[in-house]
Structures are given as C-alpha cells and as structure tokens.
Amino acid sequence: MGADRQEICDWLSALASMLVTDALDAADVADRLAAAPDLDAGAFALEAISLMRIVAESVTTPAGFDAIKVMEFDATDTADAAAILLAVGLCIAGPRAGWISRPQARAARERIGTAGTAALAVVSARGAVVVDLYVWLSRLVDVSVRLVSDQAADAVPVVRVETGISLPSTVLAYQLYGDAGRAESLVDIAGASTPMLMPVAFDALES
Template sequence: MRDWLKAFRPASFRGVPFFVEAEEAEGGRRVAISPIAYSDLHVTEDMGGDVRRFSLSAYVAGDVADAAARNFTAALNAPGTATLILPMGGPVLVRVPRWSQSRERARAGYVGFEVEFVAAGLPSLPFAAVPGAFAIAGKIAAGVDMIASAAAFRMRDVAPGQAAPSALAAASAAVAMASVADAAEMPAETRPIIADQIATITRLLSEPVTQAGPIAAAIVSTVGAIADAASPTEATEAFAVAAAPSGTDVFAMVSAAAFAAGFCQALAAGDYISRQDARRARDRIAPVVDPVLEALSTGLDVAVSEWLSDIAATAASDLSAVAANRAPLVSVQTEISLPATALAFALYGDAGRAGELVQRNSVATPAAMPISFEAIAP
C-alpha cells in the first residue's frame, strides 16, 4: 500500500515553506456557444484554455508560527511571479491576486491562510513581439504538463541508486538556464524570478526519480519564462548553443527540447527589416531543431517530438510571412565614397537612417561609406 504521507511534496512559495490543509485547482477551456436561429443545433468553438486557478487552505504552526506567518505574508505580498510548489500538483509559476489570514486565541501557535493563486501566464513584453512569438509562447506553456508526464513515465523504472546521471543532467540544465539568462540580457525585475525557478530545480535534484515530473515541468517553464522576457537577438544565440543535445538521459532531452523551443520563440520575436533577413532567420531553424528531434525519436514520448515540430513549423511559417511583407535587400554602387547621412537621404529621403546603413555593412567610418554596399530597397 502506498504511503501517502511520504507521497506529498513539501509545500512552498518563493522558497518559504508552509503546510496545506486543503488544495483545490480549477481550469478548463473557453468555449464560445453560438445558437443557430430556428434550429435545435448550436455551434461551439474552442477559444483556448481558461486561466488555471489554485486555492489553498494553508497554515504555519509551531513555537515560531508568528515569524513563519510574517515570512509567508511577505512572500505573498511580493510583486511579480514566483514558483509555487503544491503537495500533489508540483511546481507552477503563479501570481497572488488575493489572500487572507486568520488566528484564533484557542489555537495558539497556529496561523491560517486562505490563498488564491493564478497561473502566471505571459508577461507584458511578448505583446510587442510578432504574432508568431506570441503563439509559440502559448505552445511552450501548453506543453509543460505533457513533457512532465513523459519524463515521469520514462523515469518510473529507474532505481534510486541508478539515478545519479539523471540528477547530473538536470543540474546541467539548471546551469545552462542561468548562463542563457545572463547572455540574453534579462530585465533586472525578471532575474529573481528565473533564479527562484532554478533554485526549485536544484532542490528537487535529491529525488530525481520521484520528482521527475516536477523537474521536467520546471525546466520547460523556466526556459519559457526566459524566452518571454529576454532580448530576442541575444536570446536566439544563447538558446541555439544550449539546444545542442548532450546525451540520451531524460532530463538532457527535456532540456534540449525546451531550449530548442525557446530558440524558435526568440527567433520569431526578432525584428527583420529586409526580406533576406527574415529568410536567413527561417533557415536557421532546421540546423538547431532537427538534431533535437533526432535525439527525441529514441527517447521521450512521440508527443514531445510533435510538440517541438509544431513550434518549429509555427516559427517557420511566421518568418515566411514576415519575409513576404518586407522589402528586399539591394546592392548599391556609387562612383565615390560618400557619408552615410548623404546616402540615407538620397535613398530614403531620411538622413536619420544612416545608422541602418552603417550597421548593416559593418562600416567603421560613417563619413566614408564603401562604393558598394547593401541597403533595403527604397
């Protein structure tokens, strides 16, 4: 018989521990219902997943319950998203819209809380990105539970004494996430969030078999959070390096798949001025994603491969659409070397675009452009 007291995970929020009396979760699909006039039929349309909500009856208890309550209250009041570890559900990135606290004289040393959490969703930054990046962000988030289940299934028969390589692979994934976050110029306000999620992965490494699902979920959600907030140009390069498959261990494959998905999101979020720029970005997808798909074909569930393939196809389709709507690059020839400002005004009627010409052609001296250079067609 299963020992349920050992089956549940220690609950925490922002790393602050607490106890759970009751745990509730709700979700679903947003279904639009359209009645058909003069008919017994109607039309239903799936409008996407509804907001996932979690309600907890929580408490802290003991001789230092007053201090523990203050720590938990501070964690609940802190701004931004953070990792919530649920006893049954595992880690999830959330926000706290509401909480309440209660204390009774007859229960000294016990402080109760009623807390509402909502899944963190996307930060504000992706709304400024191209639609493809926004769609990919949603697909990454939607794949977290599926990948967690696939990882847990693969690890089910691994003996605890043989799990050291898996723990090492997960630790390597955490190190890679920290490196990518540093290289991708993460905003200062999001760095503590990423650090908190990486710390969650590190805490779970002591039990890589029983915590396989939560570890995999944390890897994917953390990479998604980095892709959401990072600078696209720097993130693209960092994700491309981190996505290279490093072995056939479960967590190595989860890490490679997550980084490849993040690469696709960062690539789609880039700003491509010319048709050729967008096409070159599209051509980068296969060299990064294909080796990961090949590694996944002998490892995780086929659903993970389908998930990554769908993300890559979305990025390729979006970049193709961007290319179709951008002006092409042309080669410009001049008789003599001219200043970039004069050339920008002659081409576009806007001397302010001189920097664009200088950057595209890697010119060291803007006052003396080469007599042959590339430019966006006027």
C-alpha cells in the same frame, strides 16, 4: 532527462543575463534557476523548458534571436537536452524578433527549421515514452516556421549598393532614404564595423 542540470542552468542563466530585461522576470528566473537542480528529472525538464520560454519571449530584435546559442557540452545527454531547449527558444523568439529584411527572416526560418529537425531527432530516439513531447515540439516548429515565413514574405528586399568611396552611414542613409535617422539600421544590414566609414559596397534595404 539525464542531463547535467547545473550545466543547463548555467547556460540558461547566461542567456537570461543577456536577454531578460524586465526586472521582475529576471528575479523570477534567477530564483527558479537556483532551485531547479534539486528537482527530479521530470520536473527539471518542464522547468527548463518554461525558463527557456521566458528567455525567448524577451527577444525583440534580430540580435536577440542570434544570441540564443548552445554552449559546448561534453555529456551526450546534456547536449541532447540543450538541443531540445535551443529549438524551443528559437521557435518562440523567431516570430518576435522584428525582422527588417527578407534575407534576415529567411535565414532565421532556416535556423529554426534546422534546430527543430535536430531536436525532433533527439526526441524520436527516446521512443514512444516521449511521444507527447515529439508532437508538441513538432507543432511548435511548424507554427514558428510558418510565422517567420509570413514575415519574410512581407519584409523589405535587400539591394546591393556600391559607392566607390567610404562614406558615413548618416550621409548614405540620407542619400538612399532621405532620412539620416535610418543610419543605424543601414549599419546593421550592411554588417559594417563602424558607422563613420561604410564599405564601398554593401547590402541595404530597398526602401
């Protein structure tokens, strides 16, 4: 891996700071990131994948899944390495994100598939020397897509709600579900900017 190791470590560190909430895991990640740039190329590649796994396993919400994004890297080798790590992260985080609506899960499945295809193209370009990585990553993508597909099939459909006037999310949650406590999820699905005044037309869970 001819990637700029410090740039990769900085990116992983930024992701970890957002997503790794367990104190022991966070300390372990920090220590390993500090040491990673001094590893040889092969050991660094394995360590980067392992660290991305820890970050991705910390994801428990759709917002956490969405937070796994790639920085802009100038060097092609660094961008290629990041593409592989991104695919690994999304594959692991996707089935753990707790999708609450069918469209959310389907969008996640699409993102995993797209990232996986891009990463596999990068690996394939390296030739037979990385065939084991290609096979492993291909299986990881397939399993993740299948798991998220199953979640999409079981998730609640989304319906369009039109109220004509802006109302607080708590009022609408009670009217739609008989439970004002579901206001927060109502705001999340609708993508509303404030829970105090919901849009006059928005998407909501069917039940």
